Each structure stands twice: as C-alpha cells, then as structure tokens.
Amino acid sequence: MSAIAVADGLSVIGFGVALLFFFLLPVDPARPYVRPIKAFLLAAMGVYVFVGISNTLEWAGITKVLDPYEDYVEVLFIPFVAYIVYAMATAQQLEDTKRGSELLRDQHELLSSIVDTSPAGVLVVAADGKITFANGLAQDVLGLREAAAGRFLPPPDVRFSHEAGGVTGVGEGLEELLDRNPEGRVLRFVEHPGGRMIVIDVRTEPLPFAAPGRGSAVVAFVDTTAQMRYRQDLEEAVEVRTEELIELNSRLEVANDAKREFLTRMSHELRTPLSSIIGFTATLLAGYAGDTSAEQKKQLEAIRASSRQLLGLVDEVLDISLIEAGRQIVNWAPVDVGMFLRGVYDSMSPIVREAEIDVELDAPGSLGEAVTDEDKLAQVLRNLISHAIRSTPAGGWIRIVARGDDGSVTITVADSGAGIAPEDLDSVLVPFGQMVGRPGVRAQESGLGLAISHDLVDLLGGEIAVTSELDRGSTFTVTLPRRPRPRSTEVSGAPEAPSP
C-alpha cells in the first residue's frame, strides 16, 4: 500500500471525524441561523470525505465510478468555506448587536429608575428650546404637561424668573437660562397661579453630543423653598434678637452706671460716720472723756477693730467703683523696684509676724527702675500678700520673688496655703468671685482685693496670672513693663513651684 493510499485513508478519517463532530454540535433554538451554517459545514467536510473515498476506492482497485464527479464536488469546497465564514461573522455581529441592545435597555431602565426616584427635578431641553424629557418632579414643580412621547409643554400661566414676581414663562425662562448659563448653578423662582412660590437651585450641563453653540442640555434642580424660608426666618430672628440684646445691653449699662454711682456715693457717705466712730473710740480709749473700766476698753477695742474692717471694705468698694468708672488717675513716675519691694515687705512685717508665717523676699538690687504708679502697685502687692497670709496657716511660708529684664519686671507672690480649685481659677480675679465657698480662706476676705489688683495691674499696662493647686498653694505673677503699655489680664491653670 502506497503512502498516497494511506494519506487518502487518513484524509477520509480526518474529514469524517470532523463531519461527525459538526453533526453533533447542538443548535440553540433561539439562534436558528446556526442551522444553515451547520449544514454547510457538513457539506464542506463531505466534499473531502467524498474525494478521499473516491481516491481510496480507486487505489484499492475496487471502482473508478466516483472519479468523474470528484472535480465537480471539490470545486464546491472553497465557496462553502467562504459562505460559512461570512455567515458566522454575520451571526456574531448579530449576537453582539443583540447583547448591546440588551445592555442598552438595562442601562436605560436603570437610568430611568434613578431619574424617576431622584429628589431632584431633571429635564432635557433641546437646541430649539423644546423640552424633550422631564421626570415626575420636574413636571410637578414646573407644571409641565406631556403632549406626546418626548415632548413636554410648559404651562402658560406659570412664571419662571431669576427673581420673585418675574414675568417670564417657563419655556422662555429655560431658554434664557441656557443662553446665559449653559453650564453652572443659579437660583430661579417658579410662581404658580394662586401664589404658590417655589425656589429652585438649578444646575445646567450641555449634553456631550450637542452641536457647537447652544445645543441640547440637561437641566436639574432641587426645591430649596423650605431652606430659603428657614434661612429668612432665621435671619429675621437673629435681627430681632440682636436688637433686643442691644437694647438690653444699653439698659444694663444704665443700670450698671447707676449702681456704680450709688456705690461711690454710699462709700463716701459711709466713710465719714465710720471715721467718726473710729476717732471717738480712740478718744474714749485714750481716756480724754473720762476713765473707762477694763471691760469697757475691751468692748471699745472690738468696736474699733470692726469699724476699721468695715472702713477697709468701704475703701475697696470705692476703689473698684472708681476703677470701673474709669476715674482712677495714674501718677506715672520712675520707681526703684528693689527698694519699693523692701518698703512694702517692711510695712507688712507686723501682720506677718502675728500670723506666724515664714515670709521671704528675693529682690536683687540690680532690678533697676520701672515707670509706674507706686501707690497703686503697692496696693496690688499688699492685696496679694494679704491674700497669701489669709490663705496660709501658721507655720506655712510666703515667697516674694522679683526678676527683671530689659523690657519688664516680674513679681511673684507664692504661698503654701489652701490653694484654689481649678474650677475657681477663672473667677478668683473677678469682683466678689472669691467669696463663694473658698475653703481655707479666712473670713475677713472681702472678695474685692484680688479683683482690684487685677484691674490696677491692667491700668498700669501689665498683666497678672494665677496658678494654683488645692492644698499646695497659689502663685500670683505680676508682669509690668518698664515703660507703660496697656494690656489685658490672663489667668492660667497649672501651679508653679515657688522660687526659694
């Protein structure tokens, strides 16, 4: 058997197997065009099955009867293949188109659902100004009526304008809007018959496939009527409240002035009889009005002590009234800070000794001078030292430390006393603020000394700060400029360890 005969046999087997496989290919009933393609595939394979069989029969010497038909059959193979390939490509295009249509339909349904359920009004305005699409909300707000598929008519009696009470119809208004703002965000007013007014926040976006110039555009809007009304109401309420506050503040100022005036006058009026009481008590104690018994002297001493305490309180009330009224006069003069502090320290020594407290002054002679009001600064320091004495139990300590640099002088008064609770730190420098439940502070505290110190330091252009911790003491720090400059007051929280 020659190689050609074997090749022909293999050819029959190969094309026969291919024919069988094509025959077994399933045909989807949804795709009937596969049937003729399959038929042509079978026919094409049949061509070479026929040729192979014919050749094999001939080589085997069985018969030559098929040989004359070989040429007629073989010539069909290439046209069959051409038809099959073309038909398959066409079928594939059809499948792709079908799939594309389904995808497009799904996308359209999804988009329609989104637009229909959107809380925004959406409409499409064509290049000729006609409305070709409007979702439910847009139809409701603008009063549109669907005249035909893809055509919405604006109502003649609804106004659409850039300001309330406009006279433009919806159609013209949309055209004007797109001409002026082809892309952007604006406010518009829609006024329905019967006075229903709707404020809409409109956004416009040209469609990407629109022609140059003003083409089709998407117009989307949100109903902002409620927000607008709320804003207007809020603005009106704020305006009314502001006026009320201004009036109330004005009344408070008048009342405060009256109170200040009353305190000033009352203090003046109280000083005279108090001075008389102290004077006459001294006269009685000196025996100018006759002999007094030991018990009478004791009673007179108590009257004098109470009167002096009351006079001190009246003086403090007078001071704070004058400061608040702006009637304190500052006598600026150069002061040697070291010498000044030594003087204050000496004047306070008897009281300190009586309280059995260890007091130490650390003020180097090189501190130099500062321009200030000596009397007022002395009052500040006396108040701070008095507060420290009243806060510190017997056996405790007070440190007065002064340091200076080119621009300022810092005086620190620290004690080991009761300290101030963190929540009270903010009120300790406020008039009467320290009178409310300060544990460990002796009863004669008027509540005005620290407030007066605060105001006086401010008047002297400096600042005062306080740090404290309960049961560990307080530190008051006064910083004064060497040359006066107006400053505000500051209160801070964390305590500092006092310098020895």
Add this chain to the structure above:
Amino acid sequence: MFEESEIVDLLMALLLTPIIWLSFRTLKLPGKTWFLFGYFVIMVAYACTVAEGYVLPDLFNALEHIGYALAGAGFAGGAWSMLVESRRAAQR
C-alpha cells in the same frame, strides 16, 4: 499534465482567501488555529496539484494527498474544539 478543474480550484481559493480572511479574523471561534491550519494545508495541496502537471509529478502528487490528510486532521481538531466549547457553554 494539468487539469482545468485544478486551476479553477486554485484560482478560486486565491481569489476568495482575502475575503474569507477579512471575516475569519473577526470571529471569536474555538479551535480557530486548527481551522486556519486546515485551510492553509488545503491551499498548499491545491498548489501541489497544479505543480504536479509541470514538475516532479510523483512528489507533488504525494504532497497533495498528504496535504488532504493533514487538512482532515486540522478540521477534525477545530470541530472537536467547537463541540467541547459548545457543550461547556450549554452547561453554564
């Protein structure tokens, strides 16, 4: 000695091949390489048939018949791929 039908087959194949190729390359078809191989071998066999009439008749005749055998194998491979893929798609 050549035959007219063999010339016609070769000419038809040469004329239609570019058109077939334009459609064939866009097809998403399992076993595409097998079909391409089978078609190419058929073309070679056609050429051998024509050449057989002018030179080395025994060799080209043998090549022609071997070509048909290889083309049969190619088309069988392609058909198998299509069958397997269509059954897999039906299962999905």
